[in-house]
Amino acid sequence: MTTFDVAAIRADFPILGRTVRDGRRLVYLDSGATSQKPFQVLDAERDFYEKHNAAVHRGAHQIAEEATDAYEAARANIAHFVGAQANDIVFTKNATEAINLVSYTFLNATLKSLRGKDLPKGAQRFVLAEGDEIVVTEMEHHANLVPWQELADKTGAVLRWIGLTDDGRLDYDSAKLIIGSRTKVVAFTHQSNLLGTVNHVAQLVELAKSVNAVTVLDACQSVPHMAVDVVDLGVDFMAWSGHKMLGPLGIGCLWGRAELLNAMPPFITGGSMIETVSMEKTTFAAPPARFEAGVPQAAQVVGLSAAVDYLNAIGMGNVAAHERHLTQLAITELAAIPGVRIIGPTDTSNRGSAVSFVVDGVHPHDVGQILDEQGIAVRVGHHCAWPVCRRYSVPATTRATFYIYNDDSEVHALASAVRDAQKFFGV
Amino acid sequence: MTTFDVAAIRADFPILGRTVRDGRRLVYLDSGATSQKPFQVLDAERDFYEKHNAAVHRGAHQIAEEATDAYEAARANIAHFVGAQANDIVFTKNATEAINLVSYTFLNATLKSLRGKDLPKGAQRFVLAEGDEIVVTEMEHHANLVPWQELADKTGAVLRWIGLTDDGRLDYDSAKLIIGSRTKVVAFTHQSNLLGTVNHVAQLVELAKSVNAVTVLDACQSVPHMAVDVVDLGVDFMAWSGHKMLGPLGIGCLWGRAELLNAMPPFITGGSMIETVSMEKTTFAAPPARFEAGVPQAAQVVGLSAAVDYLNAIGMGNVAAHERHLTQLAITELAAIPGVRIIGPTDTSNRGSAVSFVVDGVHPHDVGQILDEQGIAVRVGHHCAWPVCRRYSVPATTRATFYIYNDDSEVHALASAVRDAQKFFGV
Amino acid sequence: MKLEHMYQDIILDHYKHPHGKGLAEDFNAEVHHVNPTCGDEITLRVTIDPDDHKKLIVSYDNQGCSISQASASILFDQLNGKTFAEGEAAVDHIVAMLQRAVEPDEDILGDGIALEGVAQYPARVKCALLSWMAWKDAAIQALGTENSTQNESN
Amino acid sequence: MKLEHMYQDIILDHYKHPHGKGLAEDFNAEVHHVNPTCGDEITLRVTIDPDDHKKLIVSYDNQGCSISQASASILFDQLNGKTFAEGEAAVDHIVAMLQRAVEPDEDILGDGIALEGVAQYPARVKCALLSWMAWKDAAIQALGTENSTQNESN
Numbered sequence A, B: 001m002t003t004f005d006v007a008a009i010r011a012d013f014p015i016l017g018r019t020v021r022d023g024r025r026l027v028y029l030d031s032g033a034t035s036q037k038p039f040q041v042l043d044a045e046r047d048f049y050e051k052h053n054a055a056v057h058r059g060a061h062q063i064a065e066e067a068t069d070a071y072e073a074a075r076a077n078i079a080h081f082v083g084a085q086a087n088d089i090v091f092t093k094n095a096t097e098a099i100n101l102v103s104y105t106f107l108n109a110t111l112k113s114l115r116g117k118d119l120p121k122g123a124q125r126f127v128l129a130e131g132d133e134i135v136v137t138e139m140e141h142h143a144n145l146v147p148w149q150e151l152a153d154k155t156g157a158v159l160r161w162i163g164l165t166d167d168g169r170l171d172y173d174s175a176k177l178i179i180g181s182r183t184k185v186v187a188f189t190h191q192s193n194l195l196g197t198v199n200h201v202a203q204l205v206e207l208a209k210s211v212n213a214v215t216v217l218d219a220c221q222s223v224p225h226m227a228v229d230v231v232d233l234g235v236d237f238m239a240w241s242g243h244k245m246l247g248p249l250g251i252g253c254l255w256g257r258a259e260l261l262n263a264m265p266p267f268i269t270g271g272s273m274i275e276t277v278s279m280e281k282t283t284f285a286a287p288p289a290r291f292e293a294g295v296p297q298a299a300q301v302v303g304l305s306a307a308v309d310y311l312n313a314i315g316m317g318n319v320a321a322h323e324r325h326l327t328q329l330a331i332t333e334l335a336a337i338p339g340v341r342i343i344g345p346t347d348t349s350n351r352g353s354a355v356s357f358v359v360d361g362v363h364p365h366d367v368g369q370i371l372d373e374q375g376i377a378v379r380v381g382h383h384c385a386w387p388v389c390r391r392y393s394v395p396a397t398t399r400a401t402f403y404i405y406n407d408d409s410e411v412h413a414l415a416s417a418v419r420d421a422q423k424f425f426g427v
Numbered sequence C, D: 001m002k003l004e005h006m007y008q009d010i011i012l013d014h015y016k017h018p019h020g021k022g023l024a025e026d027f028n029a030e031v032h033h034v035n036p037t038c039g040d041e042i043t044l045r046v047t048i049d050p051d052d053h054k055k056l057i058v059s060y061d062n063q064g065c066s067i068s069q070a071s072a073s074i075l076f077d078q079l080n081g082k083t084f085a086e087g088e089a090a091v092d093h094i095v096a097m098l099q100r101a102v103e104p105d106e107d108i109l110g111d112g113i114a115l116e117g118v119a120q121y122p123a124r125v126k127c128a129l130l131s132w133m134a135w136k137d138a139a140i141q142a143l144g145t146e147n148s149t150q151n152e153s154n
């Protein structure tokens, strides 16, 4: 990896210069929860506020024009990053809202259709009947599970799910049995945030297409870590968060196929998403405006665009290769410790950089505490994927996740601290 | 106003140092759309990212602890600003989402109740029957109108509204006829963003209470401009946006009465709002977490808290007095121009600083353009309150809004530029 | 000064004395377009010339700012009685001009070349294009009705 | 070192050899509390002592980290067989201790004073309090059932 200079990258991240717990160097292995931000992103956001701050799409004066231009140029840049057209990207506050936007589309289309209210052409695609099926997987983050449970609860649709194999993969055989003629939507993650597993998107898309079901991809853990092209993937919707890819908090993205976005009734309603309004009746703007009610998060969008520039400069292929290297190292070092078990695939093919593990005799919370005392920030708990813990009969896991600013020494520190935890708890 | 030093305040706002349109000083009279940000707010946000950035409520390591503490301390500070308890404040991306959260509560409670699904105790309050009534006013921002139209469309409830008098006030006489035994919710604005009218909250609350209807106050244009105390107001819900009160974009607030928040099913669902999750069934956390799905906008919340500190240091009484002075001046100077008509109250009692007007023979868009050329940023159009334009038979208005960083010279500049517009268009 | 460049006398003249404003009774298609940010609106009708099916007759009514009104008046001058191909070429040209992608061509746009200054004010570009987009929408619909009528009569 | 202060031997000892773990068959109230961020959970039952209606018998089963498990074991030592007033005072005291609002009192908390070090780790305070909150919830419910039974038998 001649092109990959971790030290130079680290210098761009102010927080990595701080110490924790009485002067320890911060070893940040929690990018799966949220990434750190380079100064380029912080500068872009600040520059927007200091020079161009105005309500986007609501003003004709110069700074409103500038703010609107900055917002839309950022949209185009972010769209390009995932191989999309600008107008097919909708900004939300996070991936969670983006997924809810899709699940509520089904709810709203169903209710409006029942009452014979106006719906865009093609909205029938989103109308659910009692007994229609929603398919997810057992490895979903709560963000891609609970919205579908709720949709089922409110419409009489049935939630079904594709199970997992013992080695942490999707059970594709059972997927063929579960996705069927009543399936209206298949929602699944690109990469599991707990197991690290990268799913075979094409295979699920093919099954979904064969029954004309809508596909929703949770790309929270893929877009930040590998080159992603929505056209290649073939899904209908893709959701992800800016804060996990060096961008600011408070900004998420939904990409949707243009003809589907056009066919969708609105979700959150209010200003800037309308065409005409009277007390009696409102008509709605075209996408993406239709789904961006209220004054938008322009500064965050501009910041996310700077994050995209930052990642592009490194190259997503290099990002993925660097992470693969660290993941391999971490798996090797952790698996070598007696009493440590990895939850998730132990080979690095079709696998991302989330490495979850349990230590016999030491609860993950306690493992995390010992690591933290050494300045190593990992996440402990169920990682918002509680069903995965249940599936593998663990109450919780300790999880390390890697990103561009991590290096080999941090993996060594992790493994060494896990041994210390074993010593501390006498196991 | 000995305590009010506009020059000192202006020095805190980097953007006010810039020029527009070939070197003109920026005269920013569009704070009603979004306010500018002092460096104290920008510094607070940046400091969070540079020192404490982590996923709030999702980690046990030191920076996650710090991030969580910063987030919750900010919540307490913001709550205190409006006389509320911390746990009764829910963070959203903007006021629009906050209002939708309430309107979707009615939808979700109604649907779950119909299907006999689990609902929190007390949720019956939110269950609508065919023909139940939702009351709004004719002066609502689209954000407090369209969500209720949509709710009516999806539930069979009926939307009714309180009209306006010729002088830009609510027609309280008709309110008494409209709020009745079928009324389940009364949603109204504290201050009209187009007319400037400040409504008599107590009077509407009393009417709503007499029929046990839930009250929802849109406080977007009041919280930034005057001292607001939710307990005194007596409403059940209050929504506002951070970006109009010196805070960052991307952060809104919903305050709700504790017993109502407790009784509400969730709106957006996903991580961090759950209690337990299995594939079969999810239970939900207590408020406010129940309504904050996904990684929260901690940096924005911290920034908003700094904005609150900034406003507290000035004193909201002083803010209101300063604005009253500018509003009086603007109304006097504009009303003195032949061919200029103010849309909204012309006396400053129960009136905020939004001053809308039309110029005979010059379309508002053209007025705005001439003003912009002189560096004066105002908003033109229907201001997301289209029904108000219809009510007063104007296609649109030009609107100036004032805040703490505006001074008398800017009002003079406004009036003088309006005369120039008349000259330019030969009227 | 940029402002005078946008508000040329010829524009203000069209604004104050619009050409062809008023709706025809008969029409093949009617559209209603609005600019949601400012509320400008236009109702535009396209009638297929009974004597020459290739020609499209335009009528309209509108309200809005000087730019959107002047632009509609200019559109009337340029497109009334023209073919779809001619009109579409003009629409493409004005869009390109307002994106500063082509030099304005008076043969195609007539007085419309005076709208060039609008390109400096991105927020106003929508005003200038409102009527042209409406025309295109209506023209396509009108031709569609003709085709379906033909189909029906087949 | 702060960490050793939290993980005192006495805590680790309770963790490895918990007191009173296992659920009683009979009970007046059962609650199930979880810490949603990490998944720690406890099922706790409160039985009103048939011989002395003022005394509350505690039984529990749980899973979780050392702090939450040790804390439950300590709770058993301190509150099993105690009255509601005594138990509530202990709950108030441990909450206050973990907010650093009071000096720990061994008479009230017994081994629980060793949990003092948890106060330095805000994310762990919930672990330490999980069982105590569950006890309070269950105790109130148990007393409620007794009252309603009494009411019914009236």
Ligand SMILES: Cc1ncc(COP(=O)(O)O)c(C=O)c1O
Residues within 6 Å of the ligand: A271, A293, A294, A295, B032, B033, B094, B095, B096, B097, B141, B143, B144, B189, B191, B192, B193, B218, B220, B221, B241, B252, B384
């Ligand atoms: C009165 C009023 N209500 C609601 C809103 C919506 O606020 P936001 O766009 O921040 O959601 C605004 C401002 O746009 C407003 O002025």
Ligand SMILES: Cc1ncc(COP(=O)(O)O)c(C=O)c1O
Residues within 6 Å of the ligand: A032, A033, A094, A095, A096, A097, A141, A143, A144, A189, A191, A192, A193, A218, A220, A221, A241, A243, A252, A384, B271, B293, B294, B295
């Ligand atoms: C796989 C996955 N899906 C969804 C989410 C939710 O993202 P957010 O909390 O930013 O909405 C996350 C991260 O929390 C995730 O890892």
